Amino acid sequence: MESGGRPSLGQFILLGTSSVVTAVLYSVYRQKARVAQELKGAKKIHLGEDLKSILSEAPGKCVPYAVIEGAVRSVKETLNSQFVENCKGVIQRLTLQEHKMVWNRTTHLWYVSFYTNRKP
Secondary structure, three states: OOOOOOOOHHHHHHHHHHHHHHHHHHHHHHHHHHHHHHHHOOEEEEOOHHHHHHHHHOHHHOOOOEEEEOOOOOOOOOEEOOOOOOOEEOOOOEEEEEEEEEEEOOOOEEEEEEEEEEEO
């Protein structure tokens, strides 16, 4: 504080910066809390013909948050959990993304090229 009891310019800047950081962190917290609340209220759907009809009626043929329950068959072998005993699972979709550095002769810069290969 200055001699007159008034805050200095540096203290005002520090207070403003602190307020902005607090506001940004609070907005991120609110967004994550909203997503967590939506996940808690996720619709439970069983595998079968109900799933096809629900997806065909949904806007964009997509349900934003849903729990799909049912039995699946593995194509090859099941995966064993390393953390939970007698817990097995299957891979629904495997995505391989290749990162490749490419030299651009025009701009004389390196850039990253991506190639995605999805296997159902």
